[in-house]
Amino acid sequence: MIYINQVKNTKSIEERNIYPYNIPSIANLNELTLQKNVTFIVGENGSGKSTLIEAIAINAGFNPEGGTRNFNFQTKESHSSLFNNLKLIRSAYREKDGFFLRAESFYNVASEIDKLFEFERSKQDLYYGGSLHERSHGESFLALIQNRFSGDGLYILDEPESALSIANQLSLLVMMKDLVDKNSQFIIATHSPILIAYPSADIYQVSENGLNLVNYEDTEQFKLTKYFINNHQIMAKELGLV
Numbered sequence: 001m002i003y004i005n006q007v008k009n010t011k012s013i014e015e016r017n018i019y020p021y022n023i024p025s026i027a028n029l030n031e032l033t034l035q036k037n038v039t040f041i042v043g044e045n046g047s048g049k050s051t052l053i054e055a056i057a058i059n060a061g062f063n064p065e066g067g068t069r070n071f072n073f074q075t076k077e078s079h080s081s082l083f084n085n086l087k088l089i090r091s092a093y094r095e096k097d098g099f100f101l102r103a104e105s106f107y108n109v110a111s112e113i114d115k116l117f118e119f120e121r122s123k124q125d126l127y128y129g130g131s132l133h134e135r136s137h138g139e140s141f142l143a144l145i146q147n148r149f150s151g152d153g154l155y156i157l158d159e160p161e162s163a164l165s166i167a168n169q170l171s172l173l174v175m176m177k178d179l180v181d182k183n184s185q186f187i188i189a190t191h192s193p194i195l196i197a198y199p200s201a202d203i204y205q206v207s208e209n210g211l212n213l214v215n216y217e218d219t220e221q222f223k224l225t226k227y228f229i230n231n232h233q234i235m236a237k238e239l240g241l242v
């Protein structure tokens with residue numbers, strides 16, 4: 001199921017020297033078509049992925065710092081004004097579940113969950129498999145997805161790989177497939193060459209002129225990782241490490 005079909009930028013851009021329109025990819029974004037159950041957004045550090053994905057999430061009703069639609073905690077006022085100017089074209093079907101998960105503020109989401117279930121620990125065990133603070137970063141990330149993502153859902157993830165070992169990134173792919181089979185849509189910003197291998201996903205490359213669809217094997221992640229692994233000794237020399 002595709003819940004968000006398209007993202008349109010409705011603003012005529014005059015503020016090219018002010019965040020977020022000083023980011024070329026955001027200034028040049030007109031519309032983004034989402035037609036697959038899994039859409040990835042890839043690009044260099046600072047290219048605007050989090051800014052965009054956060055604005056999509058806020059428009060879809062999520063808390064800017066992450067969580068479900070019922071989370072309204074705020075630890076800082078740092079989200080951009082981009083969400084005011086984005087328009088989401090949504091399908092007639094509404095998702096039953098949803099989560100905005102950002103690696104950056106996962107700690108605060110875990111604290112918020114502890115607080116919400118302060119007097120209902122058995123419910124927390126049921127929904128989240130216990131406190132997320134009492135597991136390692138990667139363990140708690142996977143536990144959240146395993147226990148809390150129930151399908152028929154819209155899941156917006158920002159760098160989910162950052163907590164995960166390579167093996168657990170493979171586990172995440174399997175969990176995603178299971179959730180896609182249960183009518184879910186994922187929108188994911190990532191640097192992971194593993195996650196973007198999800199079959200038949202759309203991959204948008206963020207660049208100065210906006211966002212463009214790319215094939216898996218044409219992504220920087222794929223090409224550079226492949227080159228590095230096949231030539232790590234040569235590269236160590238090229239980088240002046242030896």
Ligand SMILES: Nc1ncnc2c1ncn2[C@@H]1O[C@H](COP(=O)(O)OP(=O)(O)OP(=O)(O)O)[C@@H](O)[C@H]1O
Pocket residue numbers: 019023043044045046047048049050051052078079080
């Ligand atoms: N609150 C803010 N105020 C001003 N500038 C910001 C703010 N947040 C981010 N920026 C700038 O906007 C640009 C894009 O940031 P963004 O976080 O969207 O990048 P990103 O593609 O997610 O990068 P990364 O891969 O490192 O997560 C960066 O140059 C950053 O310095």
Ligand SMILES: [Mg+2]
Pocket residue numbers: 049050051158189
């Ligand atoms: Mg980011």
